[in-house]
Amino acid sequence: MTVRTEWLTGAEREAVYGQALTLLEEVGMRMKGAAVLERLRAAGAEVDDAGTVRLPAALVERAVAACPRELLMAGETPEQDVLLDGSRTFFNVSGCAAKTLDQESGVVRPSTLDDLRDGTVVLDATPELDVVWTFLTATDVPLERRELVEYYTYLTETSKPVVFVDCPESTAHVRRIFEIVSGDLARFKARPRLSLLCAARSPLEVNGQLLDVACEFAALGAPVWAYSMPIAGATAPVTPAGTLALLWAEVLGVLTAVQTAVPGAPVLACCGPGILDMHSTAMSLGNLESTLMGAASVEIGHHLGLPVHNAALSTDAKHLGLQAGYEKGLKVMAAVATGVDICSGGFGFLDSSSTFSLRMIPVDAEIAAMATRIARGIEITPETLMGGSIADVGIAGDFLREKETRRRVRAGEHFVPRIGSRLPFEQWIAAGRTEADMADDLVRAALAAREERGPRLTDDQRRALAEVCEVTITE
Amino acid sequence: MKDQLKQAVIDGNGDIVNALTQALLAGGSSAREILDEALLPGMEVVGARMREGDMFIPEVLLSARVMQGALDILKPHLGEGAAAGLGTVVIGTVEGDLHDIGKNLVGMLMQGAGFTVVNLGTGVTAADFVAAAQEHSAQIIGMSALLTTTLPRMAETIAALKDAGLRDSVKVMVGGAPVTQAYADEIGADGYGANAGMAVERAKELVG
Structure with missing residues (x-):
């Protein structure tokens, strides 16, 4: 059976949800300047002059009920589609790195457009990674051009679904990008290649302009990632329970606004709780309390019938080392075992999702694949019990030459690592290859394959995109 | 008494800090002496313990808050134009x-x-x-x-x-x-x- 863990009882899930509803009804959420405030008022919410909206529980509950459980993020081809239907966990890169750990020098430096391009190429070539979001900010591109140049680069280097993290400056440009990648807006609506992240600012605030952009794009069929990232002890209560209540109030506040503007819009409930490290004052995403809150959030979201995202591949480590391994491994296992729909937080990320590392991508892919394998559990059937085979081999025989052994190993019965080594010690010494070396090989292979293959999209699409994004094509 | 005041700053005990600050003033200590010989040394210890990982940030903030309360008491006695601190x-x-x-x-x-x-x-x-x-x-x-x-x-x-x-x-x-x-x-x-x-x-x- 598939592995499923439980971290909260039904009554505990209801208690967190109830507290979130109370917060939205009594404290409210500030959405200053949002056009959607008028619609919320018309739907029964109380809106004050500061742009704070107090949402009646019934309105929130209607919005939750209107939100579809299934959510499609389309790839360039149907094989790359990400359909969140509860049947499996997908993986997504996250962060928005202004800093990159340089592969060659080992020094952390400002991220560049080359980092963005190389990172997107490697993510595109990583089978365990399903969704690419705009994970890096190219600090060497002038600010006034940066956003569109970045969009161009992402879309010409990956054919996977893409999530725009920053609030687009120009919705007109983004509408045109939707048309270019999908052919027209009707096709985009049927198979949305792009999604938009709408993040709350804890506690209990969301940028009104961003919220309106999210509603506008939801109307075009783009899934909205309603994101809350409270920091326990700083922007949220110190207790995991209190932080969960605040997180869900924020997710539900954004979700209710979007559903009120566009009933039935695809909205993903996104949970990325952190804590404030009370020694260094740094935000921590690799901590254990975030792991617990993330897993609990998945249960609460599914309890409400919502698709859920959790930033579970995070680490506070600064390099590819022991800390990165154990933090990412523990966190992602907890999330995957709850059946999270989409899991992010880390492909290629260190330092609480603030520093990008190309070399980490293959390592993260391996961690994700291992967690997925564990969550798949053990299939118990007459065929897998293999009583006949055991009888045939008999006492003191071996199973290596069994046809079923050969067939099932080829079919993936046993997980085969690409990074980890199972060599005998002497062979491992003789090979002289560390995990970092293995990861570097995979990065180099992905970049070389890209040079052979060329960019994504058709020539016509790239030309049109370059025009919208004011990019000069050099390839 | 200055040692007690210094310790009260470290402990973040506002009631004792306020009482001792007023008592020292009443006893003839100057505001500058109280600041330099009790309050700031107390915060020095707090800063050092924070760096060493012995104090958590909320504890440091509490000490900072009680220090501010003592400064409010001392301010009228520090003299026109005198800097209250750094x-x-x-x-x-x-x-x-x-x-x-x-x-x-x-x-x-x-x-x-x-x-x-x-x-x-x-x-x-x-x-x-x-x-x-x-x-x-x-x-x-x-x-x-x-x-x-x-x-x-x-x-x-x-x-x-x-x-x-x-x-x-x-x-x-x-x-x-x-x-x-x-x-x-x-x-x-x-x-x-x-x-x-x-x-x-x-x-x-x-x-x-």
Whole structure:
């Protein structure tokens, strides 16, 4: 059976949800300047002059009920589609790195457009990674051009679904990008290649302009990632329970606004709780309390019938080392075992999702694949019990030459690592290859394959995109 | 009694700090003596224990708050124009950026360390920083940014300080998640703190 863990009882899930509803009804959420405030008022919410909206529980509950459980993020081809239907966990890169750990020098430096391009190429070539979001900010591109140049680069280097993290400056440009990648807006609506992240600012605030952009794009069929990232002890209560209540109030506040503007819009409930490290004052995403809150959030979201995202591949480590391994491994296992729909937080990320590392991508892919394998559990059937085979081999025989052994190993019965080594010690010494070396090989292979293959999209699409994004094509 | 006052600052016990501060004043100690021989040494211990990992930030903030309460009692006795501590710091989050928790944390710790802190809030323009520096005769301006898109406002503020003829008299500190020492150097800032504790230490060095 598939592995499923439980971290909260039904009554505990209801208690967190109830507290979130109370917060939205009594404290409210500030959405200053949002056009959607008028619609919320018309739907029964109380809106004050500061742009704070107090949402009646019934309105929130209607919005939750209107939100579809299934959510499609389309790839360039149907094989790359990400359909969140509860049947499996997908993986997504996250962060928005202004800093990159340089592969060659080992020094952390400002991220560049080359980092963005190389990172997107490697993510595109990583089978365990399903969704690419705009994970890096190219600090060497002038600010006034940066956003569109970045969009161009992402879309010409990956054919996977893409999530725009920053609030687009120009919705007109983004509408045109939707048309270019999908052919027209009707096709985009049927198979949305792009999604938009709408993040709350804890506690209990969301940028009104961003919220309106999210509603506008939801109307075009783009899934909205309603994101809350409270920091326990700083922007949220110190207790995991209190932080969960605040997180869900924020997710539900954004979700209710979007559903009120566009009933039935695809909205993903996104949970990325952190804590404030009370020694260094740094935000921590690799901590254990975030792991617990993330897993609990998945249960609460599914309890409400919502698709859920959790930033579970995070680490506070600064390099590819022991800390990165154990933090990412523990966190992602907890999330995957709850059946999270989409899991992010880390492909290629260190330092609480603030520093990008190309070399980490293959390592993260391996961690994700291992967690997925564990969550798949053990299939118990007459065929897998293999009583006949055991009888045939008999006492003191071996199973290596069994046809079923050969067939099932080829079919993936046993997980085969690409990074980890199972060599005998002497062979491992003789090979002289560390995990970092293995990861570097995979990065180099992905970049070389890209040079052979060329960019994504058709020539016509790239030309049109370059025009919208004011990019000069050099390839 | 000064040792008791110092310990009460370390313990974050506001009632005892206030009572002892008033008792020392009544007993003839000068405000300057109380400050230099009890309150600031207490905060020195707090700062050292924070650096060593012996104190958590909420405990440090409590000590900073009770220290501020004692300063309020001492202020009328310090004399016209006398500095209550290490100097004045004007802090704010730059224009276009609404994140303020990190900046507030720095402000609270600086206050606890003995600085007078003028917190301008979020979305502060270069002109507002310059005006506040002039109005409060600031020794340091501290700018925070969490968004890469708002980082350039830091360099613009430094340029505005130069234009106003203040750059030689005001030190500039920068911080926030996307800020690095390299970026601080690039824009010509005087100080950078990777976290709130380091920012306070750097501020002390700058005015020392």
